[in-house]
Amino acid sequence: MQAKFHRGTTGATAAEQIIAYLDHKEILATDGNAADDGYSRIAWVVSTCDQFSKECYARASEENVMLIDGKRFVELLLNVGIEGLATDV
Numbered sequence: 001m002q003a004k005f006h007r008g009t010t011g012a013t014a015a016e017q018i019i020a021y022l023d024h025k026e027i028l029a030t031d032g033n034a035a036d037d038g039y040s041r042i043a044w045v046v047s048t049c050d051q052f053s054k055e056c057y058a059r060a061s062e063e064n065v066m067l068i069d070g071k072r073f074v075e076l077l078l079n080v081g082i083e084g085l086a087t088d089v
Contacts, residue, residue, distance in 0.1 A: 004047035010069075012055035014045045019063045042066055046073050 004014055022043055044066035052060070052067050060067050068076070 004045065004049070006047050006049040008049060009051050009053050010045070010047040010049040010056060010067075011053045012059050014047060014052070015056045015059040015063070015065050015067070018043045018045055018065055019059065022063070044068060048073075 004010055042064065045060070046068045048070040050071075051069060056067065059065070
């Protein structure tokens with residue numbers, strides 16, 4: 001997961017960064033440095049932006065990266081409930 005604090009539009013760099021991370025993890029796994037634990041994972045980028053650029057959507061789609069803009073992130077939080085997110089200090 002990657003989180004961004006952007007206003008307006010988040011560009012393709014956000015997708016490129018998470019894709020590069022995934023590629024690096026894949027190389028480590030083939031070298032025996034990372035164990036396959038049997039879980040499937042989805043890469044995602046959460047940004048406070050209003051929207052993602054067309055280039056960002058295209059790259060994310062090619063690599064199965066989920067993009068979540070600020071409005072959608074708030075909707076997800078409200079649907080799940082935010083009471084459980086606070087921790088006692």
